[in-house]
Amino acid sequence: MQQKTRIEGWQFTQPPQDHLRIEWPGGRFETARRGQTGEVEGKIAPDFHLVMVTLNGGAAHHAFRTDDGFRYEGRDVKGMVSFLPAGCNRELVLRYVAWEWGAIAIDPVVGSPKLRNAKSFLVDRDDFIYGTTAQMCGLYHREGNLDVTYCSTMALALSEYLSNRVAGRGQRGTSVKNALTRRQLRDTYERIDARLAEPMSISDLSLPLGISEGHFFRTFRGATGQTPLEVISRRRMDRAARLLRETDLPIIEVASLCGIESPSHFARLFRAHKGHSPSRWRNK
Structure with missing residues (x-):
């Protein structure tokens, strides 16, 4: 039986390389890469809502199941996006994998209330989520750090985007209650x-x-x-x-x-x- 390596919230039989992590009040960002690997087993146990994106590469076979009943079995390719709500565990198996991934974690207290009842999902591509994650990853590698204001703003924008995706089409227009007062502004x-x-x-x-x-x-x-x-x-x-x-x-x-x-x-x-x-x- 292979020994699992633990990285807070993540457990893998073989750890990824170049694992980077930055935190701010209300969220965190992580990215890592994995060279050609035959098989990896693992478990993800998030305390925050977790959005995971395959930035490059992929896996010939990716199978996982979550506590809320979502199952997937198939290939994993660049651009794939998955969502795992806070407190919902995922058990996974990867075979013939070589990739780079990024993950944005959103504090359920700070995120939109609509996400509290959100379920796990996976999509082949979402340009907004992929672009947001790729931009954060690129800046992190280039600058060696990420601005706190930038991170919290991006995470909140992502939270709003996800909540509208979960709830369906958001309300159009802006009512008075959805804007700061002149004094507050x-x-x-x-x-x-x-x-x-x-x-x-x-x-x-x-x-x-x-x-x-x-x-x-x-x-x-x-x-x-x-x-x-x-x-x-x-x-x-x-x-x-x-x-x-x-x-x-x-x-x-x-x-x-x-x-x-x-x-x-x-x-x-x-x-x-x-x-x-x-x-x-x-x-x-």
């Missing part, structure tokens, strides 16, 4: 501007208003048409543009004052918002 903008130089999570903005992260995300987007991450990024880049124009501070210090420690990430973000690199903006 003004207070939130002031709070964002006061903390642009610091890491910022959704909970930092939702707690002072006395509402959940998921409700804040929905009502903020209902009021502004943008996600919290989009607004935070825009206001950070507006501050950066002013500092570059009005001061002689080194660019790396400007980035730090705008809450971004990675110079390369700052340069990409600034160019995306302003159309020029930080140095070219300053020279112009």
